[in-house]
Amino acid sequence: MQGKIEIVTGPMFSGKSAELLVASRNLANENLRVGLYQSVQNTRDDGIKSRNGDCLPAVKIKSLREIASDEHDAIIIDELHFFSDVASEVKWLQKTRQIGKVVVAGVLDYDFSGKEMPIYSAIRQIGPDTERKLTARCDEIADCVMPAEYSARLLNGQQLLEGPRILVDGVKATYSPRCKDHYLPITQLISEAV
């Protein structure tokens, strides 16, 4: 089989996990042996879950190297940005594609401060076979019709631009999908330039 790396990207709440569930079922319908994985860092979800409640069980791992590639034809990875050892994980992706496996991974493209996630940049460099960019609905004002490409981090309603890239348990920040016009750093840049 021809190996492939397919990525599904976009901000939070854009339906990346739902896409992975669709991909997983389609691959299983082709009689491929499909393995589903997610990071142990993802303490929010137990399995790959879409916002509408659809869910498939996934094996929790610390590193992609723990995946038993021999047992699968296709490997689905949820929230790839939770894996922090970028060089090692991307090497695994390349190797796994070379040995003829299909890898479908969901990954956040930009963090809350608008910077590209390092693992996303690294995958772009090795060249994914397909990349699907999803958008969410902008959450800033009820009638905004612009597609949201960014994920804003909020604490008590105020947008935060600093702090660790990945927050795990114990932090009360929330996230909100925002369009370009309603995403703070871009707005600030524009007002500074005027």
Ligand SMILES: [Zn+2]
């Ligand atoms: Zn908006």
